[in-house]
Amino acid sequence: MNVKRITMEDDLRKAFHIRKAVFVEEQGVPIEDEFDEFDNLNGQCEHILVYFEEKPVGTGRVRWVNEFGKLERICILEPYRKFGLGKVIITALEEIAQERGATHVKLHGQTQAEGFYKKLGYQSSSSIFIEDGIPHLLMTKELLNR
8 A cells, every 4th residue: 555645637536536436425425515625736735645456545635724734535435444544544644734834633523433533643622513414523633743
């Protein structure tokens, strides 16, 4: 498995395909809510692809919001969720945030993934809220110097 920062439109389309499969088709998120003004290569955020056996199977992005890196659109195609790729995505996005000077990261985690994020050092920082019809929590983490 490897992680690739997205710098070309073709790779961004691959990430969009993964997000559509997971969020829109599998989880029922309206397509108009899934894609937004940050889905481009203009530097407002950085997108990544994660490959398993040379196939793009996961993606995520980090956006800069005040002093935080905000991890967003993290997903893995269903057949590949048992290989530890979620941790690979989170670690890569945290490293990018740190490179850009962020000392903290945050994310809106689905409540069913709360345990996963807690294992990676995140703390729940809100009550449950609904986003696109799915229960979420605000989760935060302080980035330590690596």
